[in-house]
Amino acid sequence: MRIERATLREIPLRLKEFFEISSGGSQDRRVLLLTLEGDGLEGWSECVASADPSYAYETTDTAWHVLTDFILPRIVGREVGNPVDVLTPVSWVRGHGMAKAAVEMAAWDMAARADGVSLSRKLGGVRDEVPVGVSVGLKPNDEALHEQVEGFLADGYARVKIKIKPGRDVEMLAGLRERFPDVAFMADANSAYTLADVARLKELDALDLMMIEQPLRYDDFLQHARLQEQIETPVCLDESVKSVGDAELALELASCRIINIKPGRVGGLEASRGIHDLMRGAGLAVWCGGMLESGVGRAHNVALASLPGFTLPGDISASSRYWERDIVSPEFEVSNGTMAVPTGAGIGVEIDVQRIEALTTRARTFA
Ligand code: OSB
Ligand code: MG
Numbered sequence: 265m266r267i268e269r270a271t272l273r274e275i276p277l278r279l280k281e282f283f284e285i286s287s288g289g290s291q292d293r294r295v296l297l298l299t300l301e302g303d304g305l306e307g308w309s310e311c312v313a314s315a316d317p318s319y320a321y322e323t324t325d326t327a328w329h330v331l332t333d334f335i336l337p338r339i340v341g342r343e344v345g346n347p348v349d350v351l352t353p354v355s356w357v358r359g360h361g362m363a364k365a366a367v368e369m370a371a372w373d374m375a376a377r378a379d380g381v382s383l384s385r386k387l388g389g390v391r392d393e394v395p396v397g398v399s400v401g402l403k404p405n406d407e408a409l410h411e412q413v414e415g416f417l418a419d420g421y422a423r424v425k426i427k428i429k430p431g432r433d434v435e436m437l438a439g440l441r442e443r444f445p446d447v448a449f450m451a452d453a454n455s456a457y458t459l460a461d462v463a464r465l466k467e468l469d470a471l472d473l474m475m476i477e478q479p480l481r482y483d484d485f486l487q488h489a490r491l492q493e494q495i496e497t498p499v500c501l502d503e504s505v506k507s508v509g510d511a512e513l514a515l516e517l518a519s520c521r522i523i524n525i526k527p528g529r530v531g532g533l534e535a536s537r538g539i540h541d542l543m544r545g546a547g548l549a550v551w552c553g554g555m556l557e558s559g560v561g562r563a564h565n566v567a568l569a570s571l572p573g574f575t576l577p578g579d580i581s582a583s584s585r586y587w588e589r590d591i592v593s594p595e596f597e598v599s600n601g602t603m604a605v606p607t608g609a610g611i612g613v614e615i616d617v618q619r620i621e622a623l624t625t626r627a628r629t630f631a
Contacts, residue, residue, distance in 0.1 A: 288318030307374025312528030389570030422601030559592030
């Protein structure tokens with residue numbers, strides 16, 4: 265397929281509710297949407313960079329800069345056999361995996377549409393529905409937390425992830441465990457701890473958590489390995505793993521027993537498959553994380569989560585958990601702890617281009 269045009273747009277989307285994690289918070293998302301066109305086909309993707317560099321060094325503005333000044337001008341006009349090759353002309357660009365992933369993922373959507381198959385099928389997916397959970401932000405008090413968890417359980421999520429930080433951790437989780445004895449809970453610290461907190465983190469072992477996600481520094485492997493030696497709760501890495509090589513390092517050092525794969529964070533869907541294959545080969549579990557995406561990014565995540573090794577519920581929640589109205593139809597829904605994998609060609613959802621155009625605050629097209 266030939267990439268004839270690329271259009272990058274930014275739209276504001278307001279989350280229904282402020283989402284707070286130990287490293288920051290968000291309510292007004294600045295969503296970057298990329299469209300590749302050629303041979304009468306389109307491919308869509310969403311760049312997962314946040315407005316500020318509190319989760320990763322990339323931001324909406326660095327991604328815009330790197331995409332418009334370096335990447336998009338060099339990939340337009342090229343013939344691409346395999347979506348993996350779309351980034352070949354910019355292999356010299358170091359880092360900026362979220363910006364790169366957006367291009368690779370749009371190329372995958374386009375390639376799946378060219379074959380007339382769903383992205384799930386194109387990637388080797390084996391499930392027509394995927395187990396899904398929900399991620400609950402930091403709440404000012406236990407009452408507010410319990411109320412929200414109760415609501416999400418009523419919505420049917422298969423597991424609930426609780427954001428933690430020093431001061432809102434063991435006692436808070438113990439209270440939840442007491443109130444909801446049988447719920448599948450996990451915790452996500454977004455790097456709020458250090459090895460000096462081992463004793464505190466060890467107290468989590470009594471609470472039957474599925475895992476603790478990214479307890480230590482955002483780029484660390486060694487200290488996570490030292491922590492995992494001392495606690496029983498499985499450690500899951502999120503922020504630290506930005507490539508297949510990082511996953512290899514994590515495996516070699518035994519830094520974790522689980523990896524949260526976000527295609528935008530690891531540089532795209534091919535790298536996501538690579539990490540999936542590596543972990544599966546080692547008999548370890550992976551699951552698909554989220555970055556508060558619109559329906560466009562969510563569609564990619566659902567397709568990825570249909571691969572066989574994604575055995576744990578993902579942070580792939582219903583459109584209505586995030587937005588008054590999503591930019592795709594049908595909106596994503598949850599029932600009985602699962603979400604249906606779209607079967608239409610490519611990402612398999614209809615994109616509300618009219619609304620996107622009406623919302624667009626800036627756009628650049630390369631042809
Ligand atoms: O650490 O997984 C995280 C959202 C933004 C940035 C980082 C994280 C998250 C979430 C929400 O936990 C996942 C989602 O529902 O999209
Ligand atoms: Mg996380």
